[in-house]
Amino acid sequence: MAKRLLQGNEAVLLGAVKAGATYFAGYPISPSSEILMAASVYAAKHPEFRFLQAEDEIASANAIIGASLAGAKSFTATSGPGFSLMQEAIGYAHKLGVPTVFVDVQRVGPATGMPTMPGQGDILQTRYGSSGDYTSIVFYPSSVAECYEYTIQAFNCAEESQSPVVLLSDAFLGHLNEIVDLDTIDVPIVPRTLEPLASGHTRLFSGVATYPDGEPATADADEFIRQYEEAKERRLEVAERYAFYEYGWNKDAETLVIAFGITRRIAQPLAPHFALFRPIRIWPVLQDQLREIAPRYKRLIVIEGSDGQYASVVERVLYRDVHRVPLLGGRMSLEAVREGLDRIGLLPRDLAEATVS
Amino acid sequence: MSYKDKLKTELFPTIWCPGCGIGLIMTQLAMVMDDLGLDKTNTVIVTGIGCTGRMGAYMQFDSVYTLHGRTLPVAEAIKTVRPELNVIVVSGDGDLTSIGGNHLLHAIRRNPSITVLCNNNEIYGLTGGQTGPTTPVGTKTVSSPEGATFSPVNLQGLVNTNGNAFYAKTTVYHQGQMRRAIKEAIEWPGFAFVDITSQCIENNGRRIGFPSANEMLNYYKKEYRQAPPGSTQLAYHQLGIVKGKPAEAEPVAVGAGSKNGSGEA
Numbered sequence: 001m002a003k004r005l006l007q008g009n010e011a012v013l014l015g016a017v018k019a020g021a022t023y024f025a026g027y028p029i030s031p032s033s034e035i036l037m038a039a040s041v042y043a044a045k046h047p048e049f050r051f052l053q054a055e056d057e058i059a060s061a062n063a064i065i066g067a068s069l070a071g072a073k074s075f076t077a078t079s080g081p082g083f084s085l086m087q088e089a090i091g092y093a094h095k096l097g098v099p100t101v102f103v104d105v106q107r108v109g110p111a112t113g114m115p116t117m118p119g120q121g122d123i124l125q126t127r128y129g130s131s132g133d134y135t136s137i138v139f140y141p142s143s144v145a146e147c148y149e150y151t152i153q154a155f156n157c158a159e160e161s162q163s164p165v166v167l168l169s170d171a172f173l174g175h176l177n178e179i180v181d182l183d184t185i186d187v188p189i190v191p192r193t194l195e196p197l198a199s200g201h202t203r204l205f206s207g208v209a210t211y212p213d214g215e216p217a218t219a220d221a222d223e224f225i226r227q228y229e230e231a232k233e234r235r236l237e238v239a240e241r242y243a244f245y246e247y248g249w250n251k252d253a254e255t256l257v258i259a260f261g262i263t264r265r266i267a268q269p270l271a272p273h274f275a276l277f278r279p280i281r282i283w284p285v286l287q288d289q290l291r292e293i294a295p296r297y298k299r300l301i302v303i304e305g306s307d308g309q310y311a312s313v314v315e316r317v318l319y320r321d322v323h324r325v326p327l328l329g330g331r332m333s334l335e336a337v338r339e340g341l342d343r344i345g346l347l348p349r350d351l352a353e354a355t356v357s
Numbered sequence: 358m359s360y361k362d363k364l365k366t367e368l369f370p371t372i373w374c375p376g377c378g379i380g381l382i383m384t385q386l387a388m389v390m391d392d393l394g395l396d397k398t399n400t401v402i403v404t405g406i407g408c409t410g411r412m413g414a415y416m417q418f419d420s421v422y423t424l425h426g427r428t429l430p431v432a433e434a435i436k437t438v439r440p441e442l443n444v445i446v447v448s449g450d451g452d453l454t455s456i457g458g459n460h461l462l463h464a465i466r467r468n469p470s471i472t473v474l475c476n477n478n479e480i481y482g483l484t485g486g487q488t489g490p491t492t493p494v495g496t497k498t499v500s501s502p503e504g505a506t507f508s509p510v511n512l513q514g515l516v517n518t519n520g521n522a523f524y525a526k527t528t529v530y531h532q533g534q535m536r537r538a539i540k541e542a543i544e545w546p547g548f549a550f551v552d553i554t555s556q557c558i559e560n561n562g563r564r565i566g567f568p569s570a571n572e573m574l575n576y577y578k579k580e581y582r583q584a585p586p587g588s589t590q591l592a593y594h595q596l597g598i599v600k601g602k603p604a605e606a607e608p609v610a611v612g613a614g615s616k617n618g619s620g621e622a
Contacts, residue, residue, distance in 0.1 A: 023438055025430075050437050055463035059430040062423065066403075066434030069421060070442075074434075092424050197401045197419045197435060198442050202365070204414050206422035208406075214414035215368060 003181045008147045009034035009077075009174040012103055012167065013042060014182065015151025016075050017049070020189055021101075023067035023074035025052040025060040027082060030115040031171035032105035035077035057082035061089030061102070068093075068100045069205060071196030073155055077103035079171075081112060083122060084129070090164050091130030092207045097231060099158035099194060101151070103167045105174040106305070108330045117330025118171035120261055120305030123313075126166045127283050133228065135235040137161055138283040139244065140168040142264045144178035149185050150280065153242060156190040161238040163231070168282060170305065172262040172332060236284060244280035245289055251275045255346065256297035258314060263303050263327065266334055273348040274301070282310075287317050294318050301325060301346060305332050363387035363395075365415050372411055376562075376570030378555030379476055381529040383412050386447070386474065389540045395443055403432040405448030405457065408483045408557075409476040412447045426456030429464040432471050443472070443543060450477040454510050455490040465519045465548055468604055472542045473550045475512070478557040486560035496565060513591055513599065516550045521604040523549035526591050529556065530577035534596055547604045554581070 006014075012035050016024070024039040026032075036053065043051035050072070054060040057078050064074035078086060083104045093100055106122050108114035122129075126138045137157055141150040151167055158165040195201070204214040209224055217223040246264075249257070249271045257274040259267045264278045277293055279286050294300060294314075300322040302311035307326045314322050325340030327333075341347040364387055373379050390400065397418050404413040406425035413420030423431050428446045436444045446453075453461055453475050464471075480498060481487040487500035491512075495504040516524040523545040525538035535553060542549035556562055556573035567573045584597035591597050 023434065025434065052434070052437065054430065055459055058427065059460055059463070062427040062430040063434035066421065066431035067438045069431075070401075070435040070438035072438045088424055089427070092427075196439070197421075198398055198439070199419070200398050201419055202397055202417045203419050204422060205420070206414070207424050208410075208422060210414070210422075213368065214365070216372065216411075 002183055003179055005177055006144050006180050007034060007174070008144045008169060008176045009105065010038050011144045011147035011180070012077065012151045012169065013038040015148040016101070016155065017042065018148070018189070019073065019152045019155035021073045021075055021155065022048055023050045023064065023072040024076065025054050025063035025067070025074070026076045026078065027054055027057050027060050029057070029079045029082045031107055031174050032077045032079045032103065034174065035103060035105070057085040058089065061086035062092075064100045065089060065093050065096070065098050068098045068194070069096075069197050071192065073099070073159075073192065075101035075103060075155075077105065079105045079107050080109040080119070080122065083125065087125070087129040091132060091134060093164035094130070094134035094231070095207050096205045097162040098164065099162050100164050101154045101158055101167060102164055103151070103169065106168060106170040114330050116171060118173075118262060118305060118332050119330065120170060120263065121309065122168065123282060123304070123306060123309040126168065135163070135232045136166065136283040137163065137235060137239050137242070137281070138166040138168060139242070139280055140261045140282050141280065142173065142261050142278065144176055145180045145182075145185060146280075147173065148180070148182055149187060150244070152187040152189070153244070156187070157238060157242045159190040159193045160241070161235045162193060163235050168261065170262050176262070239281065239284050242281055243286060243289070245286050246276065246278040246280065247289075247293055249274055249276040254297060255299040255301060256294060257301050257303060258310070258322075259303045260310070262332060263305060266332055267303055267337055269334055269351065270337070270348075273351070285313055285317055290314060290317050294320070299323060299346070301341070301344075303327065303337055303340065358391055360384070360387040360391040363390045363417050365417060368415055371415060373408060374559045376556070376558040377408065378478065378529040378557070378570075379409055379412065381532070382447070382474060382476055382535070382553055382555065383415065385532060385536045386445070386539055387416070389536055389543065392540065393543060395543070399441070400443040400445065401435055403428045403435070403444065403446045405452035407449035407452050407481070409447055409449040410452070426452055427460065428452065429457060429460040429473075433464060433467070433469045436469050436471050445543065446471060446473040448473075448475065449482070450475055450479065450491040451481050451489045454512065458490070458510070461515065465516055465522055468519055468521050468548045470545075470547055471549070472545070473548070474539065474542075475550065475552050476555050477552055478555045478561060479509075480557050480561035482557040482560045486564060498561070498564070512550070512552050516548075517599065517601070519548065520601045521547045522601050523547065523598070525549075525551045525598040526596050527551065528554040528577040528581055528596065530574045531581065531596055534583070538598055541598060545600070545603070547601075
């Protein structure tokens, strides 16, 4: 038992190390920079752990792909604009089937936006940010201990699915300090699944559509679909084993609140009045769980740090309207949640009367 | 062993146009690999996008066909994780110096021990013959009907901003010199860049007045001259190798534990 005060971003680094990561590349960007800094400090003391502060996020994203192909469990960490720059490489990693982990500590966008303020506006970017079709796997913890735990799960899932996995965080979660005991978090580690480069093969790791022998398949729909379906099937099958979520609070209430990441923590005072569904695996969307749980409730409210990105997904999955409480411009607070609920006429009376602590 | 063992000859003929210079580079690279004992257990090829990017598919090695412009971060990371491997980047001038220009700038600065072979045909060939960062001023292309406006990128000057780096200029006509340059580049302890002038007859040469690839090769024969021995700077159309001072330690940026190298300056 070793209790300690730990920051969300630092917990990500510790989780990565625990998962067996030996390569980090990144570029400084708020509010994710503590991960880069912690990685550099760790690398200085552990020569087997390699660290690169790259020239930009494009280089970082491509470097972790190269490192993974070479045999290292690898990862990067970034935020909004940097995550946008990484999108092409994420598509490339999907195409190659490379296990690696992208950490996105969300801030308020678009563009440079509000660099130090929390947002959750990358939900759809993690799913559709790169061009073409691919099957994303994304996790979003909501505590420091979970930052550690789901970083390990992200690495495990990347290995099993042989695809890039995204770990979402946000400016509040990344900078949150909590007392944790990491020894109580026991996640078995999935070993490397991809045979490293120069193992005696003559493989072609190609972003271009090619046949197994390396010849271009750039005008062969059947071959494209065969490869696409194979990758999709593997990823969906693996993701099923990582279907993490939380269902709780007042399950007998008439209204179900859906919230994730730091928003679930902010919404905690709603507990007596609402049921809670918190997706931890953001993608693939927890369709079966939502379809099972949601019909028990008269109303659904999605509270999130974007203008309805996840709400629109829930509506699509359930064929049903949901109420929206968007927390925009970094105003991610209980006060903003109250105002949002009041605006749609769903603010419980005793919450309206409570004073802000 | 023969250099042919380095090639997937069963995939021949290649996708490259008749008269293309890339095959001449691949053959010399394969010969050097044979001379130096490079094989699929100790060497990785990294290629970019463009006609040159296809080379990895034709060679008996594990090969990474990267996104456009991203060979260098991929190659550098492979070398970092597996320092014992020979990492050879083969790509075109557009891929390496335009879309990949920022990575080139910083790879030169960090000085990883990788070899870069740049097929410099002064044009975007695969996409149909648009102006590239290496196209000479005045050259008419499909995207510069009045002639290219801007000066070509100074690759020698760029590479030599690092005092430890290796820069070689050669052409596909000068096969012996190209082979020496490739060999010395692979053996160089640090970043080595081989700038290989090469003909693209289909999407450049014919448009600028060459009737055939043979005429382009003869032009290289006539125009390019060996630099005097010991040259530290190659003049326009001079062939040669300019070496910096070999780095004494592993470059600092690829391993934070390292204490020496040019990266700390």
